[in-house]
Amino acid sequence: MPISVETFFLDPSSVGTLQARVQQMVAQGILAGRFRAGERLPSSRKMAAHLGVSRITVTLAYTELVADDYLTARGRSGYFVSKNAPEPPAFPAKRAQVGNVDWNRAIGQKFTPGLNHDKPSDWASYRYPFIYGQADKTLFDTANWRLCALRALGMRDFGALTSDYYDGDDPQLVEFIARQTLPRRGILANNDEILVTMGAQNALWLAAQVLLNSRRLAAIEDPGYPALRNILEQSRCQYTAVPVDDDGLPPDLLPPDIDVAFVTPSHQCPTTSTMSVARRKALLAKAEADDFLIVEDDYEFEMSFLKAASPSLKSLDQNGRVIYVGSFSKSLFPGLRLGYLVGPAPFIREARALRATVLRHPPGHIQRTVSYYLSLGHYDALIRRMGKAYHHRREVMDVALRHHGLTVAGHGTYGGSAVWLRAPNGIDTRQLAQRLRGDSVLIESGAAFFSTDAPPKDYFRLAYSSIPAAQIAPGVALIAKAIAGA
Known part of the structure; x- marks a missing residue:
């Protein structure tokens, strides 16, 4: 029995190459039980026209599915769901019930809160990401x-x-x-x-x-x-x-x-x-x-x-x-x-x-x-490339900080990837960091680094490892403006 081509659609939220997305689409249909053993898939030509992709993309996806025994190819007849393809479970999946367990009592040791920093997962979408410890894809080999x-x-x-x-x-x-x-x-x-x-x-x-x-x-x-x-x-x-x-x-x-x-x-x-x-x-x-x-x-x-x-x-x-x-x-x-x-x-x-x-x-x-x-030798070459880039960014950072009169509290003598700063008295850098996000600027408040119950609120860190040199000066200008207006 042929499977209607209208049954297939590419999920716009899926990731990967077009070939991988087509392959995933068919495999998920089989795993979900929507396509049964022996059913014939649309031809590569029909599927390509329906999905708006090239025919070779569909052919390659079908070929991979044949290699994994999801599909079988039958000469001029086309592609069919393999009799050895994984079958859906015989019982429906169910969400676990909440039950009556008192987890505050059941947990023997607590490990929350965990990490102390709020680093947004979409940090790379910010225009001025002075964020520490992330890889720069323009430098990585x-x-x-x-x-x-x-x-x-x-x-x-x-x-x-x-x-x-x-x-x-x-x-x-x-x-x-x-x-x-x-x-x-x-x-x-x-x-x-x-x-x-x-x-x-x-x-x-x-x-x-x-x-x-x-x-x-x-x-x-x-x-x-x-x-x-x-x-x-x-x-x-x-x-x-x-x-x-x-x-x-x-x-x-x-x-x-x-x-x-x-x-x-x-x-x-x-x-x-x-x-x-x-x-x-x-x-x-x-x-x-x-x-x-x-x-x-x-x-x-x-x-x-x-x-x-x-x-x-x-x-x-x-x-x-x-x-x-x-x-x-x-x-x-x-x-x-x-x-x-x-x-x-x-x-x-x-x-x-x-x-x-x-x-x-x-x-x-x-x-x-x-x-x-x-x-x-790739590691040493990468370190040399990163060192040159960081050196340039550090020079740009130093000029911008001096120009705007921001106070440097810690400055690596040998290099590094960040600068430790102190805002004027009375400024809470946690609040400052939240306000700057509205200007697409990411900074790190320094409070989490201190061990006291009432840590200083005026320290913050600016990293230059993940921000292009051209974005450093305008980003520092926005920070200085936010501090002046606080």
Whole structure:
């Protein structure tokens, strides 16, 4: 029995190529039970004319459906729904009932609120997106990334793609991190001292879980990374927030009884200050004297386009007290979610065992793709390209800020991707950020970075990683105008 061509229509909200949309349209009809085994589909010519697409588009979609056994081709007779096509379920789907469960009582631990920042998903549609941590598609090396991903899908890498490493990692990626990535930060590490993680945040969580408990005390920077504060609160450890200055975290302000200090020495989050080598050495000396560990989040060290990056804390560590956190997500794209932990083998062994109970290991295909992207030199080329672009944008940003008299509270000495500012007294930058959205301007209020119950309201961050250089000056002008009118 032929299926009427009028039965078919392309959903305007669907995404993908025309071929993929035609393929999806037919497959969904079969899965929903509207088209039965043995029924004949309209010819490719009729379907193309009805949908307003080319005949080759329909033919290719039909061919893919034949390959997946949704359709069969019968010589000159056309295409038919395959007898082996998936069948709709014999029972109707039902929405779960709300029931009488008291979820406030049933939930043993609460983890909300989660992230502290309100970053709209449509940030790219804003004309002036001074938003931090998003990829700029004009800078990203899409072509070579695609080639590396395709290579990782080949039969040569079938094991890396499909194997369950259990608690292990892609040996090719670990080898590259050990032999190429870490030595650039002055770090030498054996393979059993490296653990691949789902980004820096996952690495920080693993470190906190392994090193801390309810009886131990951690020190964090203030202002600092909000997600780290959430991690420590969920781990139920005690923590103290230490105010940072223009040189980062002052070691003299650390309490003598802490067990772990979390620091971002390369580019402090969010002030962008860089810890001097003298202060790094002082921090290491205090850690040895007071017997505590340091977790170093080597945040944005790659974006040192003004001067060469300072040596990492771990490279200066003579006593094995530093746990090192690195990430490819910041420099490649945030959706990658791939980072790494480096520390003594006993620590990595425990972190590996913990990771295995939660997610086993990051996806093998992602690890192998990144391994190829690094080893073929594409990563270094991307960092150089991003550095040049960020340097230019930073210069444009500096000129615009000076021109409008905006107060810079933190300015990365070595580079980075953002500037930390302070509005005049009395201005709540959360309200300012909401008003600026009406002018298609996105800024980040600084309140979420502070640990106090009554955080300062006048700080905000402007990132230049995702905004074209030509949009920076007019965007800053709108910010200055909004501040003046507040």
